[in-house]
Amino acid sequence: DIQMTQSPASLSASLEEIVTITCQPSQGIGNYLSWYQQKLGKSPQLLIHSATSLADGVPSRFSGSRSGTQYSLKINRLQVEDTGIYYCLQISSTPWTFGGGTKLELK
Amino acid sequence: QVQLKESGPGLVQPSQTLSLTCTVSGLSLTSNSVSWIRQPPGKGLEWMGVIWSNGGTDYNSAIKSRLSISRDTSKSQVFLKMNSLQTEDTAMYFCARKRVFDYWGQGVMVTVSS
Numbered sequence: 001d002i003q004m005t006q007s008p009a010s011l012s013a014s015l016e017e018i019v020t021i022t023c024q025p026s027q028g029i030g031n032y033l034s035w036y037q038q039k040l041g042k043s044p045q046l047l048i049h050s051a052t053s054l055a056d057g058v059p060s061r062f063s064g065s066r067s068g069t070q071y072s073l074k075i076n077r078l079q080v081e082d083t084g085i086y087y088c089l090q091i092s093s094t095p096w097t098f099g100g101g102t103k104l105e106l107k
Numbered sequence: 108q109v110q111l112k113e114s115g116p117g118l119v120q121p122s123q124t125l126s127l128t129c130t131v132s133g134l135s136l137t138s139n140s141v142s143w144i145r146q147p148p149g150k151g152l153e154w155m156g157v158i159w160s161n162g163g164t165d166y167n168s169a170i171k172s173r174l175s176i177s178r179d180t181s182k183s184q185v186f187l188k189m190n191s192l193q194t195e196d197t198a199m200y201f202c203a204r205k206r207v208f209d210y211w212g213q214g215v216m217v218t219v220s221s
Contacts, residue, residue, distance in 0.1 A: 001168070034207050043201055043211035044152065055209065087152055091206050095167040096142075096154040 002026050002090050006099025012107045019075040021086050021102045028069065029092035035064055035073045039084040047086075048073060080106065109133040111141070111202050111212035118218050119192050129185040129202030129212060136160070136178055140205055141185045143176060145198040146214075153198075157206075158185055192219045 003026040013019050023033065031051040036044035046055040048064035051071055061076040075082055083106055088099040115127035129141060136158075143155040156166040158176045166174050175188045185202060197219045204210040 036208070043214055044208070045211075046207060046209045049207040049209070055207075089152075089154075089208070094157075094165045095169070096157075098152040098154065101151045 001095055002029060002093060002097050004088055004090055004097050004099040006088055006102055008102060009100065010103040010105070012105045013078050014107045015078055015080065017078045019078055019082075019104065021073045021088075021104075023071045023073075023088035023099045025069060025071075025090055025092075029090045031066065032090055032092035033064075033066075033071050034089045034091065035062075036087045036089065037082075037084050038087065044087060078106075109204065109210045111204060111210055113200060113202055113212045113215040115200070115215050115217065117216060118220065119196075120221055121193060121219055123192055124188060124190045125192050125196070125217060127187040127200055127215060127217070129187070131183045131185070131202075131204070134204060134210075136180045136183060136185065141178070142203050142206075142208065143185075143187045144201045144203055144208070145196075146201070147195070147198045155187070194219050 005024045033051045035048040037047055038044040047058050047062050051066045052064045063074045065072045086102045110132045112130050119125050138160050140157050140159045142157040146152050156176050158164050158178050164176050173190050178185045199214040199216050201214045202212045
């Protein structure tokens with residue numbers, strides 16, 4: 001199984017700050033990576049698919065990138081509504097596996 | 108408008124079988140895959156398995172021996188059955204569309220307890 005190492009586990013940032021979350025797979029996954037945001041008591045919401053493609057309706061301050069085998073989610077100009085838990089997911093090979101999550105709070 | 112909605116019993120006894128239904132609207136099951144994902148309280152997400160648009164299935168090897176996913180395309184429903192439930196199976200269970208999980212249901216909470 002492919003392990004997804006996500007970091008940091010938690011993060012506190014200020015309004016308008018730039019935030020970066022990373023995921024490192026245990027083996028190659030190409031661009032088969034998605035990012036999700038989950039708010040308390042809600043279902044996860046797709047932010048990014050195919051490593052870099054913004055999902056429909058997602059604000060442009062969210063972006064995804066890949067550098068070698070490391071994948072990143074970047075939030076430009078953090079807003080109040082961006083708090084929550086973020087997960088990466090690899091869909092390169094089954095079992096599809098999620099990262100452990102990053103809890104993002106406002107400082 | 109694409110919608111998915113999970114339904115099922117909120118409480119299941121240990122060693123019993125869990126049966127859940129995901130009812131979809133605004134999409135065809137013959138053109139879309141549907142996955143089941145679960146989340147224990149306060150923990151992360153675990154992909155359980157998928158039923159593809161052609162009716163084929165793939166399962167998480169960790170629970171494959173206990174899990175079955177099927178569908179009724181005429182009723183726009185996807186079913187999950189998992190046997191030999193234990194307390195660690197207590198979780199919120201979600202269904203989601205396609206490989207990128209672009210649409211999710213609201214989830215159904217299942218508690219395994221006697």
